[in-house]
Amino acid sequence: MSVTSARAHPNIALVKYWGKSDESANIPATPSVSITLSDLVTETTVETAERDSLVMNGEETADTKIQSFLDLMRTQFDVPPLTIVTDNNFPTGAGLASSASGFAALITALNVHCDLSLDRNQTSIWARRGSASAARSIYGGYVSLSGPEWYARQILTAEHWPLTVVIAIVSEGKKAVSSTRGMRISRETSSFYNAWVASSVDDYRNALEAIDARDFDALARIAESSCLKMHGVMLTSYPTLQYWLEPTLACMNAVRNLREEDIDVFFTIDAGPQVKAVCRSEHTRAVVRALESVPGVVRTLTTGLGQGAE
Numbered sequence: 147m148s149v150t151s152a153r154a155h156p157n158i159a160l161v162k163y164w165g166k167s168d169e170s171a172n173i174p175a176t177p178s179v180s181i182t183l184s185d186l187v188t189e190t191t192v193e194t195a196e197r198d199s200l201v202m203n204g205e206e207t208a209d210t211k212i213q214s215f216l217d218l219m220r221t222q223f224d225v226p227p228l229t230i231v232t233d234n235n236f237p238t239g240a241g242l243a244s245s246a247s248g249f250a251a252l253i254t255a256l257n258v259h260c261d262l263s264l265d266r267n268q269t270s271i272w273a274r275r276g277s278a279s280a281a282r283s284i285y286g287g288y289v290s291l292s293g294p295e296w297y298a299r300q301i302l303t304a305e306h307w308p309l310t311v312v313i314a315i316v317s318e319g320k321k322a323v324s325s326t327r328g329m330r331i332s333r334e335t336s337s338f339y340n341a342w343v344a345s346s347v348d349d350y351r352n353a354l355e356a357i358d359a360r361d362f363d364a365l366a367r368i369a370e371s372s373c374l375k376m377h378g379v380m381l382t383s384y385p386t387l388q389y390w391l392e393p394t395l396a397c398m399n400a401v402r403n404l405r406e407e408d409i410d411v412f413f414t415i416d417a418g419p420q421v422k423a424v425c426r427s428e429h430t431r432a433v434v435r436a437l438e439s440v441p442g443v444v445r446t447l448t449t450g451l452g453q454g455a456e
């Protein structure tokens with residue numbers, strides 16, 4: 147039987163998505179802007195089988211999110227039972243956007259394997275229905291995701307502004323609260339939630355302008371502000387969503403100290419404790435050295451910006 151393979155890279159949001167305006171269609175409440183990473187990769191193979199099964203990083207496993215996604219696809223397309231084999235070359239479910247690259251790779255493989263004839267926009271929409279951040283991993287470089295269509299668009303290729311991302315791994319453990327659940331808790335309980343959603347519109351517009359102008363300082367300000375506002379919403383949710391660990395804070399301070407030394411770098415943090423430091427390529431060594439000397443940092447990963455799913 148035929149086998150189809152696809153690869154996709156995770157992306158890191160600079161203007162964050164946190165909250166849904168429609169849970170059943172998985173429509174974000176906030177527009178977002180991201181960068182797709184080159185050196186972190188998910189490789190997924192699909193093969194027609196007698197029954198559905200999933201092998202993730204070498205282990206047969208059940209994943210309700212993937213199963214629900216297949217069930218949803220089968221309401222519209224002829225998708226046979228499948229064996230799905232998927233591997234990440236980076237920690238899974240630890241705030242490194244494995245669901246973004248995972249669903250982007252899966253829909254890209256399914257599109258070919260099942261002759262779905264989805265164009266890029268439709269592929270991005272289906273990826274979004276699996277996991278909204280996955281819509282952005284369909285494209286490489288700098289990517290936006292906004293309404294009313296809620297498919298992703300490429301803003302700029304990686305080659306046009308080749309920044310580097312240094313990821314400080316603080317913990318390889320899986321996150322305690324999934325993003326989907328965390329977003330629901332935030333919407334229902336944080337008194338900052340409505341202000342967060344309202345402010346994301348300006349952040350989004352300003353980030354598009356900063357990327358268009360390749361204005362590092364402007365992008366740094368917007369990205370750190372969006373990150374800190376999102377974590378403000380998380381921290382003021384009940385039960386509180388505190389994804390940071392002590393080394394997370396120490397890394398944020400290390401990045402601020404680097405900026406005092408005229409190193410062009412800013413941080414961003416997702417639904418996990420890892421700190422992603424985005425810098426100009428010529429400053430990579432200084433950023434790696436500074437983050438690796440922070441107590442509690444297990445290791446760093448360095449990556450450039452990469453391509454969309456293929």
Ligand code: 2P0
Nearest residue numbers: 159162163277278279325326416417
């Ligand atoms: C983002 N995150 O924009 C934000 C920042 C986490 C923090 O997108 O519920 O796994 O599957 O649509 O895409 C993580 O959320 O959530 C995420 P679902 P997803 O990258």
